[in-house]
Amino acid sequence: MEKEPILVLENLTKKIKNTTIIENVNINVMKGDIYGLVGPNGAGKTTTLKLILNLLKPTSGNIRINNVSLGKDAEKMLRNVGAMIEIPKFYENLTGRRNLEVISELYGEEAKKRIDEVLTITEIKDSQYKKVKDYSLGMKQRLAIARAFIHDPDIIILDEPTNGLDPYVANSIRKLIIKLANDYKKTFIISTHQLSEVESMCNRVGIISRGRLIKEFDMDQIKSIKPEDMPFEDFFISLTAKEVAYE
């Protein structure tokens, strides 16, 4: 059965003053995908995610969530999206639980009822009464995922979710994302510049460079043509190196 698109970006362009940050980006994310948006630093990944989240206004182009344009109904559409953008930011003097209470108050009763469940799923229940300023970065990432998941959205957007984490914690965060995708049928859009992350989590991947989407792959497709003795990272780079521009 063919999957339906849950998020569609059509000719998305963002200019700030006279600089083009994103140019004619077209992406289709299907229900249940873990879509990796890969690119070097400064490629436009975070800007693309902020455009999807209506934090920035596109200069031109269109964004559709569940086949509805993100126009005047943005507030309603975005209630179906959870996100963690850049370094996870919280009200540091409040406890982890209180941070979730503050945000769930905005989403309503259902979200408030889910706090305990979400704390358990993200494995931070034991630290829920600690102030966030005393959390490690790994715990903050988990709390950020809990916040993105609190209102049970269909789409979860994570911007470099393992950035700055040691390999053990990064691995546990990846496992958590896969668990949420498989057990709770969530669609993920994950921006990253770590190819190991793409290999271990994503089923589809878009390569972004200098604000342009230069290639899109199915991971099954890549794995089927990759020589067995060649590491994934080397093969992936050989496929995309010509188009990816580094500053």
Next chain:
Amino acid sequence: MSKVIKSEILKYFSGKFIYVLCIITTALPLLYYGFGYIVARINPEQAEQVLEGVANVSFQEYVFTSLIRFFSSGDIYLMIPILIAIIVTEDYGQGTIKYSLLAVSKEKLIMGKIVVIALVNSLLIACYLVSNIIIGFIGTQGFGNESFLMKTIVVLGIGWITILGYSSVITLVAINTRKVAYAILGGFGVFIFISMLKGLIPETIRYIVISSNIEGLIKMDIQTGVRALCVSIAYSLVFILLSRATFLRKEIYT
């Protein structure tokens, strides 16, 4: 919008910040009075000077006149920029605001924040009132025969709207600032500018400066009262609408 208000109250009343502002607002008049009392005990010839406004008036008159002082140029004008920098600028500057904006519209969020600022203003006014009631009981010469109750209620009402108008001006400054320190400095700058303006512009048009009409309320003539009320409402409406429009256009880069 009630969800935004509840969320903002939960956020700011869970920390110490609002309580510290309340304690300062309550403690400062008590400290001023305590200091004046000590000076008066050490140098009885200075007693009249340092305890002026307390010793020679009735309790009711003291509470009334101290409220007029508070609303015309009290410490609250310096506390509001700090309050608004935390409620508006910090949320934007540190990037936490974007998670609220996934759940509610920009319009609901900014209007919710303005309501919470108005609620905290009310709390600070109440703290000041309590503090001055305490001083009045300790330091004044009896309750007084003339009733100041209506006058006090009128000053409280007009003063509250004046503080809302001033808060709206500061909110506009805070929305256009990314760092808390700059927002506070900007707010202090507005306060200094308003204070200078009161002294610089001709008396005939001075009433257009917010808070300049409050001192005139001591006479309790209707014209001054209506003028003070209209100017404060005008400031509140204009700057709330400007703050709303600025925030709606704002892109969230943090």
